[in-house]
Amino acid sequence: MRAILPALTAVFVLAACAVPNPDTEDQPPLGDFKLDLNVAVTDKASKMGVSRSASAEDWEKVLEAAIDKRFRRYEGEKLYHISYSLDGYILATKGGRLALAPRSAMSATVHIWDSATKTRLEERSKQILVLEQLDGETFIGSGFFNSTEQQMQNLAAQFAKAVERWLVANGDLFGQDVDAEAKEASAKDDLAALAEKAKADAAADPDAAAPTVVDPSAN
Numbered sequence: 001m002r003a004i005l006p007a008l009t010a011v012f013v014l015a016a017c018a019v020p021n022p023d024t025e026d027q028p029p030l031g032d033f034k035l036d037l038n039v040a041v042t043d044k045a046s047k048m049g050v051s052r053s054a055s056a057e058d059w060e061k062v063l064e065a066a067i068d069k070r071f072r073r074y075e076g077e078k079l080y081h082i083s084y085s086l087d088g089y090i091l092a093t094k095g096g097r098l099a100l101a102p103r104s105a106m107s108a109t110v111h112i113w114d115s116a117t118k119t120r121l122e123e124r125s126k127q128i129l130v131l132e133q134l135d136g137e138t139f140i141g142s143g144f145f146n147s148t149e150q151q152m153q154n155l156a157a158q159f160a161k162a163v164e165r166w167l168v169a170n171g172d173l174f175g176q177d178v179d180a181e182a183k184e185a186s187a188k189d190d191l192a193a194l195a196e197k198a199k200a201d202a203a204a205d206p207d208a209a210a211p212t213v214v215d216p217s218a219n
Contacts, residue, residue, distance in 0.1 A: 028164070029176060030074050030167060030176065031174030031175040032077045032078040032175045032176075033174045034075060034077065034080065035067075035071040035072055035079075035082065036079035036081040037083070038064050038071070038081065038082055039081065039083040039084070040060045040064050040085075041083070041084070041085040042057075042059040042060045042063070042086040043056040044086075044087075045086040045087060045088055045089060046087070047088070047089065050093055051089065051090045051091045051092070052148050052151070053091075053148075054089070058149075059152065062149075063156050066156035066160040067160050067163065069157075070161065070163070070164055071163075076174065078114075080121075080174075081112075081113045081115050082111075082113075083111045083113065084109060084163075086108045087107040087108055088106070089104075089105065089107070090103075091104050091151045092132075092151065103131050103132050104154065104155055105129065105130065106129075107128065107129045108127070109125060109127045109128075110125060110126045110128060110163055111124075111125045112173070121173050126163075130158040130159050130162050132154045133154055133157070
């Protein structure tokens with residue numbers, strides 16, 4: 001299990017602002033990208049900490065739907081397929097104090113393939129950790145208000161947007177100019193988000209072992 005996964009065992013609401021809604025954002029350019037296959041592997045996922053349960057089949061359905069929604073809109077001239085394995089997840093429950101109500105979270109490892117050659121692009125891959133989007137309900141814990149399906153859909157939408165951000169930051173793979181500063185900024189944003197989450201976990205449970213924060217630029 002990768003070093004990011006232990007951070008999923010204690011996710012709490014200590015964020016300063018809401019996560020943007022992926023469904024209302026503009027579509028960034030992605031060169032010659034056109035989605036071919038969309039493959040989710042969910043049967044090895046671990047339920048972390050205190051969490052609601054969800055079947056592998058349900059995770060596969062909701063993740064593939066979110067990736068389809070995000071990426072079928074791209075109409076480039078070259079086919080690629082996205083494969084990803086769900087590593088672990090937390091679906092918040094109704095338990096705990098409202099002030100420290102847990103947020104739902106998931107981690108997945110993503111690979112991009114050239115469909116024509118059936119090869120992984122420069123062997124690049126990415127482990128992505130996402131938290132559920134904050135709003136008036138999830139700010140005090142989605143387990144108190146949302147169904148399991150709603151929590152999964154929320155996470156899946158955030159995951160699809162995170163995959164898109166990663167691909168845009170690596171747009172050179174799709175024939176698009178991406179300068180070094182843009183890549184560095186993307187990596188720093190990811191690292192900052194993980195660092196903030198690590199501090200939140202430590203504040204919520206001072207006696208817990210601090211999670212390891214992995215520099216995403218090393219992927």
